[in-house]
Amino acid sequence: MVLLGTLVNAALIVIGSIIGRLLKGIPENMKQTVMSAIGIAVVVLGIQMSFESDNFVLVIICLVFGGVIGEWIDLDKWLNRLGQYIEVKFGSKDKGGSIAQGFVTGTLIFVIGAMGVLGALNGGLRNDHELLISKGIIDGFTSIILAATLGIGVLLSAIPVAIYQGAIALFATQITKIVPEAALKLFLQEMTATGGIMIIAIGMNLLGLTKIRVANLLPSLIVVAIAVAFIHNF
Template identity: 55%
Template sequence: MVLLGTLVNGLAIIIGAWIGVNVKHFSQSMKDTVMKAIGLAVLVLGFTMTLEGTEFLILIFSLALGGIIGERMNIEGKLNELGSWLERKMKKSSDGKIAEGFVAATLLFVVGAMAIIGALDSGFRQDHSVLLTKSVLDGFSSIVFAATLGIGVMFSAVPVVIYQGLIALSATFIIQWLPEELLDVMISEITAVGGIMIIGIGLNLLGLPKIRIANLLPSIVIAVLFVLIYYRFF
């Protein structure tokens, strides 16, 4: 089943968020310390991912062009609007963190090497081991996120399932015409672009000046196109 790993990942996030929301003994100082610790760990992960890339120009141009497209589309604003809509529906206006939790968790769980490589593995080889490992990590992360940012974290399971599911399904078709060597390069460059965004998420978690990471999401698609063009003509 192509979507097995993706569905398990979504379920892990929902269960973890439910546990996190119902945890009552997290003090504010404890939550703050844990979030800062996660932010530091996310920074390390981002730097590690970024080093996977081999073509620095592809990285720069993908982020620049992707950022322009993302700002024009106002992706971050639309994600916040969706989170606010969920907040109104859940009548949790006194909390005020559903939008924040939804956006932060969605970006952290979606933008990453494991999400991309795991989904591709599910589609190419029916191997779900990477996504199952990611499910464990996301489950524990969602406990802390939900305890800190609220129930909005639970709804991040929806874009995670859609995103990873589309990649897995697309991979079943891509494998029919994409050379393995080109595929390896593409994954490396996507990982590097995702690493930059992960670094941005880490900085946001540390409370530093806000970076609109969601508006950089088109950079992943741009990176794929640049790799195809670069290796087709150069």
């Protein structure tokens, strides 16, 4: 079953979020301390990811062009509107956090990174789900803390994770036929580094140091794919 790893990953996010909401009664000062710890950990993770690139100038160029495209489309606004729409459907804001904020933050953290892409490809090509299940365990523990501090909206981030990774798993055979192995390896490397910068921005937002519209940087990942295709072919 090619979607097993994806479904386990999404399910662990849901389970972790539910557990996190059961812990919502923890004192406010404890929540702030935990959120600071998460923010710092996320920044460190982003720094580690950003060192994957062998050509940091390429990462900067992709972030600049991706940021311009993202601001033009204003993905951040649309993601927040989707979260707010869900919030209205729930009837009110989740006590202890905004559903929109939890949804957007969770989606960005769980979607960005090469682990999901590699895991989905392994699942689709070899029926090997170990990597995605490992990612699911990490995401599950992360979602516990995020849901305890940001609210139940974190649970809803399981939906884009399932769609994104599921699509890659289902079309894995076609992807590997079209994309040469060397190009795919380069893409994953540069995507990890570019995603790492976004992860750093998410961590800084969680720490309250910045208010970066990270969702508007997501087109950078598409720009990375275009740049890699150009480099590989020329």
